[in-house]
Amino acid sequence: MGYKKGSEVLPVHLLKEIQKYIDGALIYIPKKSKKVGWGHLSGSRDSIDKRNNEIYRLYKQGVSLDDLANMFYLSNETIKKIVYSKKQL
DSSP, X not given: OXXXXXXXXXXXXXXXXXXXXXXXXXXXXXXSSOOOOTTTTTSHHHHHHHHHHXXXXXXXXXXXXXXXXXXXXOOHHHHHHXXXXXXXX
C-alpha cells in the first residue's frame, strides 16, 4: 500500500470536504475492485486444491495417513485435516 499526499491527488473542494471529517490523520481508501481470495491470482490455490484432491484419492484407495505424509512432505495432522475435510463434502 502506497501513501499519496491528498493535496496532490484530490481536487481542492474534495480535500476540504474530507478535512471536515478527518483533519491531519491517515485514512485508508479501499480499492473499488473486488477482493480476490488468497492464491487465486498466483495459481497457488489451484495447485493446493489439486494436491489435496490427489491426497484424498490416494487415501480412498487405501494409502495410509503416514505414507501420505511422507509422500507429500506434510505432517500427519495436515494430512488428517485434508482427508477429514474432504470426507465432509
